[in-house]
Amino acid sequence: MPAHRSKSEKNEEEIQLRRDPYDVLGVSRSSTDQEIKTAYRKLALKYHPDKNANDPKSADMFNEITYSYNILSDPDKRQQYDSAGFEAVEAENQDLELDLSSLGAMNTMFAAIFSKLGVPIKTIVSATVLEEAINGSVPTLPLTLGKSVSRKVEKQCAHFYSIRITEKEAQAGIVCRVQSADKSKFKLLYFDQDENGGLYLALQEDSAKKGKLTSAGMYFLGFPVYKLDQPSNTMIKRDPDAAFFKKLEGFQPCEISELKAGVHTFAVYGDNFFKSANYTIEVLCAGSFVDEKENLRVVEAQISSKRTEISKFESEYKQVIAQFTEMTNKYAQEMQTIDELLKQRNEIHASYTVTSQTKRNSSSRSKKKVVLKDEKKASIKDGSKKKWYNIQVKLDKRKPG
Numbered sequence: 001m002p003a004h005r006s007k008s009e010k011n012e013e014e015i016q017l018r019r020d021p022y023d024v025l026g027v028s029r030s031s032t033d034q035e036i037k038t039a040y041r042k043l044a045l046k047y048h049p050d051k052n053a054n055d056p057k058s059a060d061m062f063n064e065i066t067y068s069y070n071i072l073s074d075p076d077k078r079q080q081y082d083s084a085g086f087e088a089v090e091a092e093n094q095d096l097e098l099d100l101s102s103l104g105a106m107n108t109m110f111a112a113i114f115s116k117l118g119v120p121i122k123t124i125v126s127a128t129v130l131e132e133a134i135n136g137s138v139p140t141l142p143l144t145l146g147k148s149v150s151r152k153v154e155k156q157c158a159h160f161y162s163i164r165i166t167e168k169e170a171q172a173g174i175v176c177r178v179q180s181a182d183k184s185k186f187k188l189l190y191f192d193q194d195e196n197g198g199l200y201l202a203l204q205e206d207s208a209k210k211g212k213l214t215s216a217g218m219y220f221l222g223f224p225v226y227k228l229d230q231p232s233n234t235m236i237k238r239d240p241d242a243a244f245f246k247k248l249e250g251f252q253p254c255e256i257s258e259l260k261a262g263v264h265t266f267a268v269y270g271d272n273f274f275k276s277a278n279y280t281i282e283v284l285c286a287g288s289f290v291d292e293k294e295n296l297r298v299v300e301a302q303i304s305s306k307r308t309e310i311s312k313f314e315s316e317y318k319q320v321i322a323q324f325t326e327m328t329n330k331y332a333q334e335m336q337t338i339d340e341l342l343k344q345r346n347e348i349h350a351s352y353t354v355t356s357q358t359k360r361n362s363s364s365r366s367k368k369k370v371v372l373k374d375e376k377k378a379s380i381k382d383g384s385k386k387k388w389y390n391i392q393v394k395l396d397k398r399k400p401g
Contacts, residue, residue: 018086021068029082033073033229033252039067040199041124045134048127051192053101075229075249076242125187125201125269126156133160133191133199133267140265145169148282153270155277158189160199164282167261173286173293174259176266180214182206184277187269188216190256199265203256207271218266221293223288224253226300241321245314248307 025039043065045051052058071077077089079082106348130137143149143163152160165174178188186207191199205216205227219225227251286293 001165019064019068021071021081024064024068025072029074033075033250034227034255036069036072038202038205038255038390040065040073041204044069044124045127049129051131069104075246123271124205126188129156129158129199129269133201134194136196136198138199143266143281143283145283145285148280150278150280151268152276152278153186153268155270155275158267158269160191160265161281162263163264164263164366165259165261165285169285169287170261171222173219173289174264175217175219175221175284175286175289176281177217177284178207178215178268178279178281180277180279181212182278183209183212183214184275184279185214185271186216186277186279187271188218189267189269190218191265193265193288203254216218218254218284219296220256220259220260221296223297224257224300225296226251226253226304243315245317248303248310250301251307289383 005177021032025036025043027036027039039088044062047058047062047065052062071081071089080089129138138158138160140160140162141149143161145163146166149161151159176188176190178186180186186206188207190200190203194200203218205218207214207216211241228248228249229252266281266282266283268277268279
């Protein structure tokens with residue numbers, strides 16, 4: 001009869017069978033966040049269940065790809081894995097990236113509820129949309145530079161736009177921005193053309209709340225423009241120091257810094273759980289934003305430099321904190337030792353004082369009893385004498401003596 005394995009033994013066996021996330025995604029340990037995202041999207045599209053029906057091996061591969069990406073896409077989990085392997089991230093809740101189009105109504109509802117409660121729910125573009133783009137079967141609407149278009153896109157669907165830019169406009173720089181006054185969730189996508197004439201997803205920006213609206217933007221200005229992925233609120237609350245030092249880790253340059261002259265394709269993807277997304281899209285030439293471009297170049301260069309400085313400062317800070325912790329622990333120990341010694345001293349003093357007082361009181365009482373006894377005897381003797389000498393003799397004065 002085979003021996004029953006404990007749950008921990010089974011988990012340990014599963015961990016040992018897992019492949020290195022870097023090997024799964026085909027990236028190196030020094031790969032940037034953007035390189036990891038790109039590798040994940042290509043593999044996820046290749047092995048997506050929608051494209052590989054009734055193929056359990058593709059389904060397993062898709063799950064492995066998703067799990068690996070969930071580790072490497074999170075700076076905190078990636079660092080934990082690099083330092084201690086799978087066991088370091090096992091206790092953490094993985095923030096899965098979900099394809100909402102492949103979820104049932106009930107699962108989508110639960111995802112929406114968790115999102116409302118503040119649990120981060122990452123979503124990916126529907127494989128159906130990506131496959132249609134690759135096959136070149138998506139309708140594309142033309143955009144005019146500098147003119148905005150307002151529309152409504154259904155959930156898990158996308159509106160594709162094409163825009164032609166000149167050499168001069170390309171050199172000046174291009175900005176694509178999307179806004180939603182209804183605070184709808186959406187993704188701004190940029191597609192590049194592949195060798196077969198289809199479109200593949202090259203860049204993606206999730207909408208973010210900014211004041212009274214949600215917005216997303218892409219900047220192609222001829223110099224490295226950075227994206228910033230902020231630490232999660234959970235991490236900030238759990239470890240503010242770690243969140244501070246990781247704040248600039250997500251500051252990574254976009255893969256594409258400029259667009260060549262020609263036709264380019266953008267898309268807006270409806271990312272709401274149940275309803276459509278209202279939005280306005282606009283593509284601008286950055287030629288009239290000379291000062292803003294220069295300021296952006298300077299500030300982002302400073303942030304990039306600061307990221308390097310903070311990385312060095314982190315090790316110094318940790319050393320100081322370790323020393324401070326050591327000193328505060330010693331302080332607490334010394335304080336406790338002193339308090340204990342003073343307590344012992346007070347107890348000894350109190351014991352001495354109480355014992356001496358008791359002895360004196362006892363001695364005093366015993367002496368008092370002796371004195372009283374002697375005094376009583378003396379008083380008796382004195383009393384008898386007084387009685388003897390105080391006998392009044394009555395003399396009869398009438399009789400002659």
